[in-house]
Amino acid sequence: MSDTTTAHDVVAIGCGPFNLGLAALASTVDDLDLVVLEERPEFTWHRGMMFGDASMQVNFLADLVTLVAPWHPLSFLAYLHDRDRLYAFTVRENFFPSRREYEDYLRWAAAKLPSLRFSHRVEEVDWNADEERFAVRAVRGDGTPVRLRARHLVIGIGTAPHLPDALAGLPGDRVLHTADYLYRTGDVDRAERVTVVGSGQSGAEVAVDLLTRNLDGGPAVGWLTRTGSWAPLDYTKMNLELTTPAYMRYFHSLPEDVRDRLVGEQWQFYKGISTDTLEEIHELLYRRQLEPGLRDVELRFGTAVESAAVDAGGRTVLGCRHLDTGETFDHVTDLVVAATGYRARPPAFLTPVEKLIRRDAGGRPVVRADHSVELDESVTGRIFVANAELHAYGVSTPNLDIGAVRNATILNAVTGRETYRLPRRSAFTSFDAPGRTPPHAR
Missing domain, CATH: 3.50.50.60 (FAD/NAD(P)-binding domain)
Incomplete structure (x- = not known):
């Protein structure tokens, strides 16, 4: 390995709210080396739709960390305390932040995470079988080439208009x-x-x-x-049970054709x-x-x-x-x-590993229960995806309130232990047939 190549446990590509949340949760895991590469020079979020009075559609608990780590120093409440607005936010009695305030929170968190590397455009990712590492080739904003090795990747490049x-x-x-x-x-x-x-x-x-x-x-x-x-x-409380981790696990266990049908039927959750x-x-x-x-x-x-x-x-x-x-x-x-x-953006930088990715009948990557893509058996590392698995996990995939749970699932898989405790029961509804054993639990 050359002197210009750095080695990491995880390289995450793209820095939207989901990979930002991954970096936030990883920041309190002492034995984990994770970096996030982002092409943009700074963190921004939906500036083209940042109307002055636009409100979030999820409450403040759906921040980067709280739903799995309410004690975390990068929670929305910690942000309010740091900005000296916690008391005023309480008196406000409206727990849905404005989009402008939520973006300010995300930028506040980004500024506290040294693992984020902005102005880094990823050009190519390949699998090095001899080293059992992914080889990541990127270019900094000033044109300087950057090379990294990673045991695992997380792809969170978001969607395109x-x-x-x-x-x-x-x-x-x-x-x-x-x-x-x-x-x-x-x-x-x-x-x-x-x-x-x-x-x-x-x-x-x-x-x-x-x-x-x-x-x-x-x-x-x-x-x-x-x-x-x-x-x-359709944000009535009982119907919101379909956006819970419990329903997402059930949805993932269903046959491909059933999942596709349900995505079409549940359009009012996101359209x-x-x-x-x-x-x-x-x-x-x-x-x-x-x-x-x-x-x-x-x-x-x-x-x-x-x-x-x-x-x-x-x-x-x-x-x-x-x-x-x-x-x-x-x-x-x-x-x-x-x-x-x-729409999802097929990342061109994954072209060298395309032949290693297993796909379903619709040509989409097969996504496992831990949000990793199913790869050829020769690959010992994993490629995880964030907000690219609608076909596997359903209409809650792009929701901010699922981000912390998905990221905790990824970190647990990467570390091989329960680094963060996942919700045991998140819905009152029983979604499956009595006695059915989901495929991933067999």
Whole structure:
């Protein structure tokens, strides 16, 4: 091994909230050497959707560590105490932080973790059978090459904004994804009409902003979504049992085709809209009735956008289909905001080890109960994934409140002991058939 190569127990790639939480939990494990590599120069989180009054949809206990280590020095309560806001937060009696405050918490935690290496772009990962280590090749922001060896990897590069084929042909000045909305408000202000395509929480929050601008004399607003209603997030307490570690373990034990069916059926857990946001939208629409002369607003659900182009007159024309009747029509606008979600990003740096990864019938990596990918038997190390196992663990996979449990599971697997105690019972509901033994427990 050359002098320029460093050896570690774990190299985590990507520094979003999940790998940040992994580093936080690992920071109190004395005999574990873990580093996190991140291409960006600093930690940021959803800046393009950081509306001033936007609230988290999980409470403060769903921080980096609390659900498995409430005593941890990097908890949200420790952050509040350090910032001298703990008493004020208690009196506030609203245990859902704003997104802005939550990002400040994440940045506070990141600043306390020397294991994080920003401005490090990973270019290639390979398996060295002789050393029984993964070889990681990265480049620092100044162009300096970096080489690392690791017994295990954790891939947490997150998801990428998705633009469907129907919108992909539009020029960049005519379409933007919700992830970039606040970076493109100049384009919004210059438009005569702005149309949101898609719904979910992000689309609804953009609709709130556009309706507020409309009340102040801003552009006309369109909102088109293929869902059959303005569907609320189903966050009733008993249904939230489907987001618990107990249900995720049960979900993982099911056959592949059953898991795929359930992901489709449970879309309201991650594609719905909070009731507070729906009420805010209705209030804004009601207020418009008292303000004559405003530009128009057009809301349509059950509508699929099937094409998009700029016509000879310079207008953006969306070809739409009304799903109940099958009738087609054109929707004319100036700017399209795509509330079309995110998709997993296949990491190009894993190309050298692709042949070692076992895949299911859908071509997706087979993910074990400990969140590691099933590899060829010759590989003694493990590749763990964070927020890339929706097909294996269900709709709670991207939820912040599962992050600490998943990271504790990974650290227990890496250390070979119960470094962190996992929840024994997290749901009142029994999900399995009586007497059934899940495959991973056989």
